[in-house]
Amino acid sequence: MYSLKITSMPETSFWFRIGVSGESNQMQPEVNGDPLTINEEGTQNPTYYNNISNGSDKAWKVSYTAGEYEYLTVNVDITEGATRRVWIEGKKTSTGGSGGPVVGPATDVEPGYYLVGNFFSPYNKGGEYNPGGDGATIDYKKHVYFKFEQQRDKSYSFSIPACLTAHAQILAVDEYDNKMVYGPGEVFNLHGAKDNTSAWPSTNGTVGTICGTTGAKTLLGSATMEEGNNYWNLVTRNDGVIDDDGMYTFSFRLDKDGNPSDWQVKHDANTRVTYFIDNKEGATAQPLYDTRTGGQGNFSDKMEAPLYFDGSNSYWAIDYIVNDVSSTGTLAQAKTATPDIHATKSVNNNSGTHDKLFFLGNGGVDYNSTSEYRDKVWANQKPFTLHLQGIKRIHYNPNKGNNDLSMQDGSYGLSGSIEIINGNADDAESLIKTMSMIGDAVEGTYDAATGNWQYTSTAGDMKYDDNEHCFSLTISTVDAKYAKSHFRFVANRDADQNWGETDNNITNNKGFARPTYDNAADADNHSCMPDDANDVQFRKTAREDEEGFGSTTPNKKDILWNRPAGIWTIRFYPELDKDGKDISRYTISETKVIKMPFTYCVGKFIRTYSNNVAMAPVDDNVKVYEAYRYKKPENAGDPLSERMGTVYLRQLKYIPANMGVVLVGEVPEGSFSDGDKLDFSLREAPAEMPLEGDNYTAVWTKADEYAGQEWNNYLKPTVTAIDNLGNADTDADGKILHRFFGLANFHSTNYYKQNGTGDDYIGFFRLTQNGRSDANKAYLSIPANTVVDGGVGAKFGYIDFNGQFLGNETDLNNQSLAKMAIVFDDEDNGGSTTSITEVKPNSTDGNASFYTLQGVKVSRPVKGVYIHNGKKFIK
Numbered sequence: 001m002y003s004l005k006i007t008s009m010p011e012t013s014f015w016f017r018i019g020v021s022g023e024s025n026q027m028q029p030e031v032n033g034d035p036l037t038i039n040e041e042g043t044q045n046p047t048y049y050n051n052i053s054n055g056s057d058k059a060w061k062v063s064y065t066a067g068e069y070e071y072l073t074v075n076v077d078i079t080e081g082a083t084r085r086v087w088i089e090g091k092k093t094s095t096g097g098s099g100g101p102v103v104g105p106a107t108d109v110e111p112g113y114y115l116v117g118n119f120f121s122p123y124n125k126g127g128e129y130n131p132g133g134d135g136a137t138i139d140y141k142k143h144v145y146f147k148f149e150q151q152r153d154k155s156y157s158f159s160i161p162a163c164l165t166a167h168a169q170i171l172a173v174d175e176y177d178n179k180m181v182y183g184p185g186e187v188f189n190l191h192g193a194k195d196n197t198s199a200w201p202s203t204n205g206t207v208g209t210i211c212g213t214t215g216a217k218t219l220l221g222s223a224t225m226e227e228g229n230n231y232w233n234l235v236t237r238n239d240g241v242i243d244d245d246g247m248y249t250f251s252f253r254l255d256k257d258g259n260p261s262d263w264q265v266k267h268d269a270n271t272r273v274t275y276f277i278d279n280k281e282g283a284t285a286q287p288l289y290d291t292r293t294g295g296q297g298n299f300s301d302k303m304e305a306p307l308y309f310d311g312s313n314s315y316w317a318i319d320y321i322v323n324d325v326s327s328t329g330t331l332a333q334a335k336t337a338t339p340d341i342h343a344t345k346s347v348n349n350n351s352g353t354h355d356k357l358f359f360l361g362n363g364g365v366d367y368n369s370t371s372e373y374r375d376k377v378w379a380n381q382k383p384f385t386l387h388l389q390g391i392k393r394i395h396y397n398p399n400k401g402n403n404d405l406s407m408q409d410g411s412y413g414l415s416g417s418i419e420i421i422n423g424n425a426d427d428a429e430s431l432i433k434t435m436s437m438i439g440d441a442v443e444g445t446y447d448a449a450t451g452n453w454q455y456t457s458t459a460g461d462m463k464y465d466d467n468e469h470c471f472s473l474t475i476s477t478v479d480a481k482y483a484k485s486h487f488r489f490v491a492n493r494d495a496d497q498n499w500g501e502t503d504n505n506i507t508n509n510k511g512f513a514r515p516t517y518d519n520a521a522d523a524d525n526h527s528c529m530p531d532d533a534n535d536v537q538f539r540k541t542a543r544e545d546e547e548g549f550g551s552t553t554p555n556k557k558d559i560l561w562n563r564p565a566g567i568w569t570i571r572f573y574p575e576l577d578k579d580g581k582d583i584s585r586y587t588i589s590e591t592k593v594i595k596m597p598f599t600y601c602v603g604k605f606i607r608t609y610s611n612n613v614a615m616a617p618v619d620d621n622v623k624v625y626e627a628y629r630y631k632k633p634e635n636a637g638d639p640l641s642e643r644m645g646t647v648y649l650r651q652l653k654y655i656p657a658n659m660g661v662v663l664v665g666e667v668p669e670g671s672f673s674d675g676d677k678l679d680f681s682l683r684e685a686p687a688e689m690p691l692e693g694d695n696y697t698a699v700w701t702k703a704d705e706y707a708g709q710e711w712n713n714y715l716k717p718t719v720t721a722i723d724n725l726g727n728a729d730t731d732a733d734g735k736i737l738h739r740f741f742g743l744a745n746f747h748s749t750n751y752y753k754q755n756g757t758g759d760d761y762i763g764f765f766r767l768t769q770n771g772r773s774d775a776n777k778a779y780l781s782i783p784a785n786t787v788v789d790g791g792v793g794a795k796f797g798y799i800d801f802n803g804q805f806l807g808n809e810t811d812l813n814n815q816s817l818a819k820m821a822i823v824f825d826d827e828d829n830g831g832s833t834t835s836i837t838e839v840k841p842n843s844t845d846g847n848a849s850f851y852t853l854q855g856v857k858v859s860r861p862v863k864g865v866y867i868h869n870g871k872k873f874i875k
Helices: 329-338 480-484 503-508 750-755 787-798
Strands: 001-007 012-018 026-029 039-040 054-057 060-063 067-078 084-094 112-117 156-161 168-171 180-183 189-190 204-209 221-222 233-235 249-253 260-268 272-278 287-291 303-310 315-320 353-361 376-379 389-397 415-421 437-440 461-465 472-475 486-493 497-502 537-539 566-573 585-590 593-601 606-611 614-619 622-631 646-654 661-665 677-684 715-718 729-732 735-746 761-766 777-783 817-823 850-852 867-870 871-874
Touching: 084 376, 112 156, 156 272, 156 287, 221 585, 221 735, 272 303, 287 303, 329 353, 437 472, 437 566, 503 787, 606 677, 606 735, 606 777, 614 622, 622 677, 622 787, 661 677, 661 867, 761 817, 777 787
Parallel strands: 039 084, 189 233, 646 817
Antiparallel strands: 001 067, 012 060, 026 054, 067 084, 112 168, 156 249, 168 180, 168 233, 180 221, 204 260, 249 260, 272 287, 272 315, 303 389, 315 353, 353 376, 376 415, 389 415, 437 486, 461 472, 472 566, 486 497, 497 537, 566 585, 593 606, 593 677, 606 661, 614 677, 622 646, 622 661, 715 777, 729 735, 735 761, 735 777, 850 867, 867 871
16 A cells, blocks of 8 residues: 655646556546545545546546645555555644534434435535535444334334435444444345446336345344445436436334334336425434426425524535526536536426435525625525524525526536525524423422412523424423423523414324324324424413313313323424414433533533432443531631632442442543533433442442441432522521532632632532522532531531522622632542642641642652642742
8 A cells, every 4th residue: 555645736736647666557537526525534445546547538527625734645545466555644723613514423313214325426525514515434433314204103204305426324323322334135226227228216106125125134234334245326317318207205113122124115207306404413314395296397396494594503404406408507517526417307397316415505605685696595505594593494506596697617617605584473483592392290380389380490491402303301200290291392481482282183183192102093183203303383471361261170271291100302393384374393302311411620521410310421421429527727827818629429339229429430531611511421321230228329430438437428419490498597595507509610609709819629519598499400418506407517517608609799708718619539549639729738747638739638759849838838
């Protein structure tokens, strides 16, 4: 193998072929201008070119964005007896901004089924413009955008243009990030009539095991991410012979063990599909369909879809349709990427199709600006945005672009238009800034004493899911009362913007959420499972102001929570039809895995947590701790502002139900700043996890070492948010029983913000008199004396002074800032202390601890500078 590193390159592209010593001809591609995919430097299985011929009249083309790469390396393998190969690797100098990659590597893919393939043209620029193109084979780390949707018959389906030339497989990802690829058990050809007796499948025909195609095999799965001889081989149907255009719909069913098994591919000459895709990480493509009749003539060009905007996200159109190949300039551009492009005969309007997909944007321009091309999109441009929040229905027309844009270099003849479709004033076209579930089915969103729903509560806030194109919330239920509880979806925490059961359901007395969700005999009502969603209706009147409110119990427009105890993910799909009418729906799915956000804080991703269901980390990248004991400051002679208390944390094997814990997530490679959020996965704890009533000593990871010791945990769970926690509780005489502290870093306190002095560290900080603890969090509660709670403070520590503050409201008795460091029992040979400030151990203690200059306690100093007995110590 030979390699040539190129550090001085032309601005955007270069051409080359390879000379071999001792041979008269040179190595060259079969087709002049064949592009070479640039692989990331160090790729284990790079995309290579092996259709090599000999001669001196053709060359490969390598394209990139100006300044995108620090250098490129051309590699050639001419091992005797092996197939000759050529490939390119590059080291990037920068990554894209607003047009950066849509999804990360396959390890970050959300659970589900995806149609994967080398669908995207290598002429997509990549870099800051779009996520780039594909190579000669499937890359399972790129372009995982085409997510199958479950149908009412429990099959899964997804549609792609029938004009594509590509390899395709099904990627399955489970909740634990295990992956399998499935194919038809052979190289199964899907093609037009060119170079074949006829098209396969026939026009509007179907092939596969579901429809009984002779010789078709059930899906074959593999845990190895490679094609092998197990993929669908697509060759464009717009081949100049059959030219019936349309789309393929890939479908499959699961067998009794839950694995993809039977499949089919159906051709539809009367429907074509394009897509919109968000530039958020994890986003999937949102299909837009266009129709015609009779398999001939123009399509309607009425492609529409509801898109969600959060004020910062943007979208590309994904397209392949060239409006006018009769235009010399447009045709020349298009032929650069697809040499055989021509006017599609069945469409008969001078439009043609590429055999690969392109990303189209408007240069990153705000749609509401005065830019000339604000409503136009063309290939290799940054995505478009509305700079607003909420759901908007967007119309896309691939045949209403701009001819000048279609003829620009890098457009490859592609240009379309985007347009906001105004909805009806009475429907849910209003901007959705937040979406919540509110009602007695959702803890923290109702007052149990009065029965009133609390619309301003954040406990039921949902998060927009770019992967599923919906708002989602995961909750856990353990009490039987939930089976009789109700809720509504509420926008912007406004009671006057809500979704409940539809008027049609109430009139017909059917179409509701089933009282028993898995009762299949109740065909008149909905299970609310993904294959049987429940429709809801938007209303601009608060339920309490609706006519007849209170005359029935419950209110007929409220939605029944029809699930037993468990962990459930609710997905709400706000959607408008082509007339702007609200057609929203929701589903409820049982889940074993939830993702929780951790906050980056002084070198760690950390948070408190609690749940009413026992949970455990999915991977070993999360550690669980309880607060075993508190040690008062030893420096009794120092001012309170210079004292340091210590909280000793013990690691646990899992998270018991209704227990407060501290979670620490492993910091991945990359650069992070304080306040950054990163999701880590938790799952329902396996049944074999140890549990001994209220004695959890078996849950310690060092249970053997701690044998004979009593259990204690000063962390209190708040599975449901406590808005009026305060910073202490008192007895009937007003005497303080416990003092409350929250987990944070010193630089997040108002004390630091007001004073600006002291190094940062993680610790527990005294809450203010208005302190609160959010849902699924925990707070530290330390006894105020040795008597409360049966004398637990005498054994595990108490705090009899007012401590430190997180907020800007002062304790009237003492405005001190006593420090409270954290010690983890699994680090540094029995205990690693978090960074602290103003360390001042007792100077008379000859055995006082050593600390780094950053305030980190160490058990045995090595070479370096330390603080010991309040002075610098050099070892």
